[in-house]
Amino acid sequence: MLDETRIAKLLVKLVCRDLTDEGRVELDSWRAASAQNEVFLQMVTSDASIIDDLKVFMGMNKASLLAKIDAGVLENRSFSEPEALPVPLYRPSIRRLKPYLWGAAAVVLVCLILTYLLKAPGKEDQTAMTPAGGPTDPFYSRNAPDSGSVRLTLGDGATRYLDSMKDGVVARQGNMQASVAEDGKLLEYVTTSAGQTSSAVYNILTVPYGARFKLLLSDGTKVKLNVGSSIKYPVAFTGDKRVVEVTGEVFFDVAPDSHHPFIVRAHKEEVEVLGTNFVVSDYPGEKQAKVAVGSGLVRVRNGGGSAQIRSSQGVNIGEGGEIRVDPNMDLSSMLALKEEYFNFDGLDQKEALTKLAESYHMRILFDDKIKNSPFGSGNIQRDLPIKRLLRDLELPDLHFEVRMQENTIVVTR
Amino acid sequence: MSHENLDPRSLLDEHWERLQFFAFTLLDDKDLASDAVADVFIRILKHENSLAEVRNIQQYLYGAVRNSCYNVLRKKLVPASLADPAALEELSAVEEKWAAEHEQNVIRAEMREMLATLIRTLPAQQQEIICRRYFNNEKILEIADKMGLSEYQVRTYGEKAINQMKINALKADSWQGLLLVVLLQDLMR
Numbered sequence: 187m188l189d190e191t192r193i194a195k196l197l198v199k200l201v202c203r204d205l206t207d208e209g210r211v212e213l214d215s216w217r218a219a220s221a222q223n224e225v226f227l228q229m230v231t232s233d234a235s236i237i238d239d240l241k242v243f244m245g246m247n248k249a250s251l252l253a254k255i256d257a258g259v260l261e262n263r264s265f266s267e268p269e270a271l272p273v274p275l276y277r278p279s280i281r282r283l284k285p286y287l288w289g290a291a292a293v294v295l296v297c298l299i300l301t302y303l304l305k306a307p308g309k310e311d312q313t314a315m316t317p318a319g320g321p322t323d324p325f326y327s328r329n330a331p332d333s334g335s336v337r338l339t340l341g342d343g344a345t346r347y348l349d350s351m352k353d354g355v356v357a358r359q360g361n362m363q364a365s366v367a368e369d370g371k372l373l374e375y376v377t378t379s380a381g382q383t384s385s386a387v388y389n390i391l392t393v394p395y396g397a398r399f400k401l402l403l404s405d406g407t408k409v410k411l412n413v414g415s416s417i418k419y420p421v422a423f424t425g426d427k428r429v430v431e432v433t434g435e436v437f438f439d440v441a442p443d444s445h446h447p448f449i450v451r452a453h454k455e456e457v458e459v460l461g462t463n464f465v466v467s468d469y470p471g472e473k474q475a476k477v478a479v480g481s482g483l484v485r486v487r488n489g490g491g492s493a494q495i496r497s498s499q500g501v502n503i504g505e506g507g508e509i510r511v512d513p514n515m516d517l518s519s520m521l522a523l524k525e526e527y528f529n530f531d532g533l534d535q536k537e538a539l540t541k542l543a544e545s546y547h548m549r550i551l552f553d554d555k556i557k558n559s560p561f562g563s564g565n566i567q568r569d570l571p572i573k574r575l576l577r578d579l580e581l582p583d584l585h586f587e588v589r590m591q592e593n594t595i596v597v598t599r
Numbered sequence: 600m601s602h603e604n605l606d607p608r609s610l611l612d613e614h615w616e617r618l619q620f621f622a623f624t625l626l627d628d629k630d631l632a633s634d635a636v637a638d639v640f641i642r643i644l645k646h647e648n649s650l651a652e653v654r655n656i657q658q659y660l661y662g663a664v665r666n667s668c669y670n671v672l673r674k675k676l677v678p679a680s681l682a683d684p685a686a687l688e689e690l691s692a693v694e695e696k697w698a699a700e701h702e703q704n705v706i707r708a709e710m711r712e713m714l715a716t717l718i719r720t721l722p723a724q725q726q727e728i729i730c731r732r733y734f735n736n737e738k739i740l741e742i743a744d745k746m747g748l749s750e751y752q753v754r755t756y757g758e759k760a761i762n763q764m765k766i767n768a769l770k771a772d773s774w775q776g777l778l779l780v781v782l783l784q785d786l787m788r
Contacts, residue, residue: 194778254637345651
């Protein structure tokens with residue numbers, strides 16, 4: 187520390203042109219000691235051009251940044267291109283030291299500090315730092331889960347990849363313990379005696395296309411997630427209602443508890459139940475959501491109104507908000523999560539394959555020689571891993587190469 | 600695995616200022632700079648970018664923001680409909696420059712953040728005195744008048760503030776911070 191204080195003083199002398207030859211030798215050896223030292227020295231002693239930049243920067247504030255982020259998350263908007271390019275590896279290139287610009291150094295430093303101070307100590311800016319209405323929930327962003335793994339996102343944002351885990355405990359949050367069971371097909375929550383009571387900790391379970399998963403919530407409610415679905419839920423239910431949020435297609439067998447109604451929120455609708463089994467199907471990008479009831483009574487609500495659905499009934503919920511009973515719905519296959527085909531009727535080869543790649547969140551590249559012929563049979567199973575699925579689609583003049591690392595499917599003749 | 604807090608909202612609180620400054624040094628446009636930073640956090644919040652396997656979160660965020668700056672710039676320079684070769688060339692030159700200067704730019708943002716942090720930890724009154732005295736170049740008498748303090752108080756609080764910043768820098772084991780405070784004091788004397 188003494189050493190560093192000394193270097194600091196030498197640097198000050200350097201900037202103030204008050205450095206003795208002895209001091210310069212000492213400083214030079216410090217400079218040569220690490221690239222970071224060199225860069226730092228360069229920063230405090232050169233490059234006056236940042237002054238103007240810094241002045242422009244003064245108008246920045248956090249509130250507008252937060253507004254952009256919230257808007258982006260809600261509206262699924264991006265301010266740049268949809269795909270992030272990988273950061274190229276760089277080797278820091280340290281330039282040769284310019285002659286020191288003594289006067290400029292002082293000005294740079296002052297401006298550096300000025301930038302901060304002109305906006306920071308103000309009280310109004312401090313309050314702008316905390317978002318007023320609480321964090322925006324990214325859950326409703328209309329994105330299907332990405333391809334690949336069954337993911338569990340914990341309350342602190344950490345991620346567990348469940349399909350690569352053996353049966354056993356995957357996370358402890360307060361007094362709640364989450365474990366994988368049934369040969370990696372079920373995630374269950376149990377209360378343990380250790381730890382504090384978990385309140386308001388939410389987890390998100392995300393199931394990609396090509397996989398299904400089961401979940402046993404802390405209240406005993408059984409949940410099954412169909413392909414390309416996700417659910418957000420508290421690790422322990424504490425309030426007077428049990429509320430979960432879903433996308434995609436999810437089956438519930440709700441543990442009866444008349445004092446704590448169970449509420450399922452989806453993008454287009456909200457379903458309230460006391461104790462019953464039913465399926466909510468609300469995939470991103472699909473115009474209609476569906477609710478099918480196996481037993482009991484549920485109430486479906488959306489922006490427009492609400493309707494009660496009895497057992498063995500199904501309803502469609504359109505984007506306009508209307509809730510209509512659908513007498514033709516195949517309830518048994520709905521309740522068994524058997525909607526297992528992509529529907530590609532009427533699409534040509536390229537369109538169909540593009541749509542397929544989209545649902546697995548992969549890019550697709552076509553060889554120039556691919557002809558736009560009709561796609562043939564319209565039914566493709568939804569619950570297969572992409573490689574397996576494409577293998578079934580191979581034709582003498584249609585070949586696929588899956589580049590997992592680049593998240594890309596290449597189609598050739 | 601990192602033990603750092605990976606909650607996106609806390610990350611945002613902790614890093615937004617340095618990142619936005621960093622983006623600005625690249626893009627030279629405050630609105631685009633905040634677009635670039637916003638984008639990084641939108642991706643994180645939408646779980647498109649997983650942080651679970653990131654070793655050094657700060658380094659990752661700087662890299663992600665640089666990436667995002669590149670995309671923002673590309674969107675501005677090269678509209679999707681026409682790929683103008685000149686613009687593409689410009690873009691790749693910019694990319695190279697950013698890559699070459701990445702470390703310097705990060706250090707610049709970090710330096711600024713370091714001093715900002717030191718000042719931020721002062722009591723509000725001392726912050727105001729430092730701000731007026733050193734950056735608005737106000738005279739002691741002027742400050743005393745505006746803040747309803749005596750001249751003696753302004754002088755004492757100002758010295759206290761500088762000393763406190765030095766102590767905090769030493770406590771944080773930050774010789775760069777210490778240097779910045781000493782420079783601040785000396786240059787403005």
